[in-house]
Amino acid sequence: xxxxxSIDQQLINERVAQYRGQIDRNLAGALSDDELRPLRLQNxxxxxxxxxxxxxxxxxGMLSATQLRKLAEISRRYDRSIGHFTTRxxxxxxxxxxxxxxxxxxxxxxxxxxxxxxxxxxxxxxxTDQFAGIAPDELTDPxxxxxVLRQWSTFHPEFAYLPRKFKIxxxxxxxxxxxxxxxxxxxxxxxxxxxxxxxxxFVGGGxxxxxxxxxxxxxxxxxxxxxxxxxxxxxxxxxxxxxDNMYKARIKILVNxxxxxxFKRQVDAEWAHLKDGPTTLTDDEFDRVARHxxxxxxxxxxxxxxxxxxxxxxxxxxxxxxxxxxxxxxxxGYAAITLSLKAPGVAPGDITDTQMEAVADLADRFSFxxxxxxxxxxxxxxxxxxxxxxxxxxxxxxxGLATPNIGLLxxxxxxxxxxxxxxxxxRSVPIAxxxxxxxxxxxxxxxxxxxxxxxxxxxxxCGHHHVAxxxxxxxxxxxxxxxxxxxxxxxxxxxxxxxxxGPSFYADEVPQVIAALIDVYIEQRxxxxxFIDTFLRLGLAPFKQRAYAGRDKRKIAAxxxxxxxxxxxxxxxxx
Amino acid sequence: MPKIIKNGQIVxxxxxxxxxxxxxxxxxxxxxxxxxxxxxxxxxxRREDILSRGVPHGVxxxxxxxxxxxxxxxxxxxxxxxxxxxxxxxxSYSTARLLRERYGYRGEIRAIGDVLQDQLFFMKRCGIDAxxxxxxxxxxAALASLRDFSETYQAAVDQPQPLFRRRTV
Ligand code: SF4
Numbered sequence: 001x002x003x004x005x006s007i008d009q010q011l012i013n014e015r016v017a018q019y020r021g022q023i024d025r026n027l028a029g030a031l032s033d034d035e036l037r038p039l040r041l042q043n044x045x046x047x048x049x050x051x052x053x054x055x056x057x058x059x060x061g062m063l064s065a066t067q068l069r070k071l072a073e074i075s076r077r078y079d080r081s082i083g084h085f086t087t088r089x090x091x092x093x094x095x096x097x098x099x100x101x102x103x104x105x106x107x108x109x110x111x112x113x114x115x116x117x118x119x120x121x122x123x124x125x126x127x128t129d130q131f132a133g134i135a136p137d138e139l140t141d142p143x144x145x146x147x148v149l150r151q152w153s154t155f156h157p158e159f160a161y162l163p164r165k166f167k168i169x170x171x172x173x174x175x176x177x178x179x180x181x182x183x184x185x186x187x188x189x190x191x192x193x194x195x196x197x198x199x200x201x202f203v204g205g206g207x208x209x210x211x212x213x214x215x216x217x218x219x220x221x222x223x224x225x226x227x228x229x230x231x232x233x234x235x236x237x238x239x240x241x242x243x244d245n246m247y248k249a250r251i252k253i254l255v256n257x258x259x260x261x262x263f264k265r266q267v268d269a270e271w272a273h274l275k276d277g278p279t280t281l282t283d284d285e286f287d288r289v290a291r292h293x294x295x296x297x298x299x300x301x302x303x304x305x306x307x308x309x310x311x312x313x314x315x316x317x318x319x320x321x322x323x324x325x326x327x328x329x330x331x332x333g334y335a336a337i338t339l340s341l342k343a344p345g346v347a348p349g350d351i352t353d354t355q356m357e358a359v360a361d362l363a364d365r366f367s368f369x370x371x372x373x374x375x376x377x378x379x380x381x382x383x384x385x386x387x388x389x390x391x392x393x394x395x396x397x398x399x400g401l402a403t404p405n406i407g408l409l410x411x412x413x414x415x416x417x418x419x420x421x422x423x424x425x426x427r428s429v430p431i432a433x434x435x436x437x438x439x440x441x442x443x444x445x446x447x448x449x450x451x452x453x454x455x456x457x458x459x460x461x462c463g464h465h466h467v468a469x470x471x472x473x474x475x476x477x478x479x480x481x482x483x484x485x486x487x488x489x490x491x492x493x494x495x496x497x498x499x500x501x502g503p504s505f506y507a508d509e510v511p512q513v514i515a516a517l518i519d520v521y522i523e524q525r526x527x528x529x530x531f532i533d534t535f536l537r538l539g540l541a542p543f544k545q546r547a548y549a550g551r552d553k554r555k556i557a558a559x560x561x562x563x564x565x566x567x568x569x570x571x572x573x574x575x
Numbered sequence: 576m577p578k579i580i581k582n583g584q585i586v587x588x589x590x591x592x593x594x595x596x597x598x599x600x601x602x603x604x605x606x607x608x609x610x611x612x613x614x615x616x617x618x619x620x621r622r623e624d625i626l627s628r629g630v631p632h633g634v635x636x637x638x639x640x641x642x643x644x645x646x647x648x649x650x651x652x653x654x655x656x657x658x659x660x661x662x663x664x665x666x667s668y669s670t671a672r673l674l675r676e677r678y679g680y681r682g683e684i685r686a687i688g689d690v691l692q693d694q695l696f697f698m699k700r701c702g703i704d705a706x707x708x709x710x711x712x713x714x715x716a717a718l719a720s721l722r723d724f725s726e727t728y729q730a731a732v733d734q735p736q737p738l739f740r741r742r743t744v
Contacts, residue, residue, distance in 0.1 A: 007726050017723075121665075152729060156728075159665070160668075162665060243666075285740075285742075288739075
């Protein structure tokens with residue numbers, strides 16, 4: 001993975017010093033809370049329901065074992081021994097003390113980490129495929145692109161005060177695992193007819209209260225132009241994006257207002273001045289960065305391992321785990337594994353300090369000391385020998401990290417919601433918990449098979465509910481928690497926004513509604529269909545009908561009367 | 576005399592910023608006989624009149640006003656103000672870069688409005704070289720923030736080469 005040189009380190013150290021000064025001035029009364037807010041947000045610090053929350057950057061999801069141990073130590077010393085992985089592959093600490101945040105950032109800097117631009121109206125942490133560098137279906141490793149972008153976006157002087165946040169994701173595989181079409185800018189690394197590598201650029205995607213799928217603005221941008229082209233996109237957005245209404249300030253609104261053709265014309269006109277300028281990426285620089293991502297020292301192994309095959313045959317529980325949590329690797333004899341952070345009774349994405357240490361040890365012993373965080377809020381060990389899988393599984397299981405549910409209904413994406421987040425309309429973790437309880441039979445979960453269920457506590461959509469096969473969104477009506485259900489969303493190459501099935505539900509109704517949706521699928525599916533396939537074939541009607549069948553009349557009336565109210569008030573983001 | 580930060584120092588400054596009050600029009604507003612930064616609309620409407628007076632003058636651009644409108648007038652402007660109505664409004668960073676990098680403006684670019692210490696470093700990078708700090712703020716502390724970072728990744732006005740073209744590996 002990328003290692004800082006002395007300049008990278010110096011910049012992060014200077015950032016800590018700058019932030020420390022800002023907090024000191026705030027405490028001394030020289031910098032008002034309003035003036036501090038954007039500054040602290042750009043250092044990851046929110047003020048939440050119960051106090052501060054610190055969002056630590058994990059650039060494109062890559063972590064070393066050393067860094068994860070540091071996170072464990074920080075969570076113990078400065079928090080409640082727990083961290084939460086987010087859908088942007090970052091980690092949130094929910095209970096730090098305001099005055100101690102400069103110290104935490106200082107600790108992070110000691111292991112080449114920071115919280116820079118994890119919030120605020122700026123270019124955020126770049127995300128990518130959790131299987132980058134090892135996926136059999138990838139054209140090239142996307143991580144050098146991500147790192148080049150990280151440096152370009154870090155402290156970008158012109159784009160620190162954009163109309164709104166700006167998210168970029170990169171994919172280089174045949175299957176998009178980074179949801180690039182749901183980003184302000186999505187970058188797909190492609191090759192052209194001549195075999196040259198370039199970038200297909202999507203713009204104006206995003207979730208939130210107006211979900212939009214990104215549109216192609218450039219089919220093939222040669223790699224050397226990546227940064228100058230993004231400068232042009234960002235400049236047009238910075239100058240002309242709306243600033244009068246924060247709900248209309250994302251780039252997707254500008255792209256839709258102008259139309260993609262006119263937006264592209266403006267970007268091209270701007271780019272004409274920047275193209276081939278000093279920001280043009282050099283091959284030397286790309287190669288310098290790429291050298292940080294050269295493959296680890298793999299040994300030559302047979303594709304099949306005898307001890308692995310035996311364990312598979314003899315141990316059913318292990319076989320079940322392998323089926324869901326072990327993934328193909330492009331090097332013979334190796335596999336990638338997902339450690340599930342979706343155990344029953346645990347908030348999705350939460351990891352304790354001891355689990356962090358266990359994962360770090362596993363990475364050191366079995367996976368070249370590196371690991372990745374997924375946008376589905378799990379952890380990946382990317383380079384495990386097949387012959388080690390049984391041992392890894394036993395250790396993971398002893399640490400509560402081997403729930404065999406990756407890609408199943410209980411592998412939910414879920415935001416922190418109303419228990420912690422100041423912006424929430426409703427709680428999300430108790431909903432996840434109720435779904436876990438409703439679907440506690442593993443055999444039934446396997447029978448249901450591949451499906452995604454995502455939960456967001458408000459329209460900000462941190463839980464990516466729009467692109468889930470089943471999405472759950474918390475809404476606030478007359479100060480009560482309600483949940484709106486969508487069906488048919490997808491991520492990946494055919495990213496689709498789910499359809500709302502009808503009036504919202506009370507929290508206690510949600511598990512039954514999910515069960516009803518699943519029943520329709522089980523009854524109607526053909527042998528080869530996943531939930532989403534059955535939905536695409538049948539459409540919304542049978543699902544909708546079953547979801548509301550037999551529903552308490554009183555609740556329907558209440559939901560419908562609440563539905564006629566004006567759109568639920570989402571509290572202002574960026575508290 | 577009011578002070579501003581200019582070329583890395585705190586200096587006395589006699590320029591005033593003229594603003595149109597609600598009951599004033601571009602035609603009616605009185606233009607002072609002292610160095611003055613004029614609203615764009617006043618400059619565009621009364622250019623010849625202003626030039627004939629021989630009093631130092633400049634124009635200030637609001638954050639919604641791009642540099643295009645004065646691109647042909649740059650040689651006649653000793654100072655261009657770029658306004659930050661709120662420090663979180665980032666449009667004037669683009670304006671300043673365009674003035675320098677696209678239109679080649681060499682005179683003073685002055686940040687006016689909600690100008691605060693923690694934004695000065697980025698302003699400097701974008702080609703702003705004078706800062707009319709908000710009156711209630713400490714100029715000495717702000718001056719130090721021009722050096723918050725000793726290096727920069729991106730190409731910008733103060734350092735036209737990105738770090739990757741200067742890195743010695
Ligand atoms: S979706 Fe809403 S409630 Fe959930 S974390 Fe994001 S802002 Fe908070």
